[in-house]
Amino acid sequence: MKDSYDLVIIGGGPAGLTAAIYAGRARMDALLIEMISPGGQMLTTDWIENYPGFPEGISGGELVMKMNEQMERFGVDVESAEVTTVDFSETSHRITLEDRSISCRTMIIATGASPNKLKVPGEDTFYGKGVSTCATCDAAFYRDKVVAAVGGGDTAVQEALFLTKFVEKVYLIHRRDELRATKILQERALANDKIELVWDSVLTEIGGSGMTVEQVTVKNVKTGATRSLAVDGCFVWVGTKPNARFLNNSLKTDDWGFIWTDQHMQTSVPGVYAVGDVRTTPLRQVVTAVGDAAIAVHAAEEYLQSET
Ligand SMILES: Cc1cc2nc3c(=O)[nH]c(=O)nc-3n(C[C@H](O)[C@H](O)[C@H](O)COP(=O)(O)OP(=O)(O)OC[C@H]3O[C@@H](n4cnc5c(N)ncnc54)[C@H](O)[C@@H]3O)c2cc1C
Structure with missing residues (x-):
């Protein structure tokens, strides 16, 4: 197991899976970490009828399978573990799992949200x-x-x-x-x-x-x-709260704890991006989560190039 990556994606919901697809296609040295199983909230969604490409709608479970298959095609490393803390104090960011730690040059936080x-x-x-x-x-x-x-x-x-x-x-x-x-x-x-x-x-x-x-x-x-x-x-069903406790207030957030980003999904720490439901956004949906992820990987690639 490697302990250093150019990009680590935390969370395997639609945002994280899309980030992994884009990172894989860009041949980035990337790892996706998911603590339960890939899919996120889509796993608890019966029927999704507002995700383009499926005129009759698609079950949440089937969309997870398709995104997962697509990610596997592009060969990004995947690890099943919970991220417990992160440390942004060095140029290279450090991620702590239950039994080991990993360093990365860029990070995409795609940890989603949980019901209130x-x-x-x-x-x-x-x-x-x-x-x-x-x-x-x-x-x-x-x-x-x-x-x-x-x-x-x-x-x-x-x-x-x-x-x-x-x-x-x-x-x-x-x-x-x-x-x-x-x-x-x-x-x-x-x-x-x-x-x-x-x-x-x-x-x-x-x-x-x-x-x-x-x-x-x-x-x-x-x-x-x-x-x-x-x-x-x-x-x-009375709204959601961000899954951001492991960040220990190390990033700028809004009053509800959702992570602030700019239009490139960059957080208050350079090289660290937040996408999907965990960030401050006017709409929390699959389609917005996957769009955020594409933008973040593009930004991470540019950041890595500018550093070398
Ligand atoms: C009941 C329901 C119905 C919905 N219906 C629709 C719909 O019809 N259409 C639509 O577009 N959207 C729908 N949504 C919303 C949609 O599911 C979310 O907007 C979308 O899943 C957000 O994606 P995400 O990747 O940002 O986060 P999530 O889907 O929340 O995924 C986050 C992932 O991160 C993992 N994670 C969290 N913390 C850690 C950690 N510390 N370490 C490692 N992994 C971690 C979680 O296990 C999870 O798998 C619905 C949501 C619900 C709850």
Whole structure:
């Protein structure tokens, strides 16, 4: 195993896989490090219908397989490990894994984001046992049952629609009186008779007995009235937080901890780039993640050339 590379890509979601494809084609001396398995959030996505080239849409799992195959063609080294810390104090950057460290001249951070929690009573108690953030993974457990879902953005509405293939009913709880999701998704949700919108409301508690969710409490933010909904499970889609803890505040970020970059994806440290969901960006999607990655590899190549 080598302990020094020109480029190390951290994270193997769509951004990291694309960076590896571009780096491989450019014959760069590159390594991709992924701590779980390649694919990132696409692995938990049922159906992607806004990624160009697939007119009927494509399952998240299949798109992962295709990107992975494409990456393998170009021969970039891949290592399965978690990056625990990084050190930018020397000209050559240092990356620490559980059992070894690696140095690199340039780095692309593609570690993505993870779902936010609601932070309400019962959420931790029932997490993974009735509370979920992944319909693709868990919808089948709720066949012909009633579930609550929280959120109003693209992911929430898309996932609620997916749930309707299995469940009897979804209460979609949203804090405002209109959804934030794109119009086409809004129209589908409003037309779906398995989805009941619970407008102007927040979920305040998840309750049940033993290992089973039995009800959620919702509060109307306009009237203050609370009510209990009998449900068998609860899905939460209320935004994401960046997977950037291993950076230990060593890069400039926005107020929410997403990494700041310039238009070349360069962070506040020269030769270090951030791409995809982990960076400050107006849109977090597969198509934007892969675009970021192409720009970052191009910038890293230019940086390496300027150094030699
Ligand atoms: C339910 C759901 C549905 C979605 N539907 C769509 C859709 O229809 N269309 C669309 O375009 N987008 C969709 N998205 C959004 C899309 O999946 C993300 O925008 C995209 O995956 C971001 O890619 P990324 O590579 O930046 O990050 P991620 O996909 O989050 O990948 C990051 C990777 O980095 C790895 N990692 C993290 N930390 C470390 C570390 N310290 N060391 C090593 N590896 C690490 C993770 O294991 C992960 O594999 C959806 C997301 C969700 C959750």
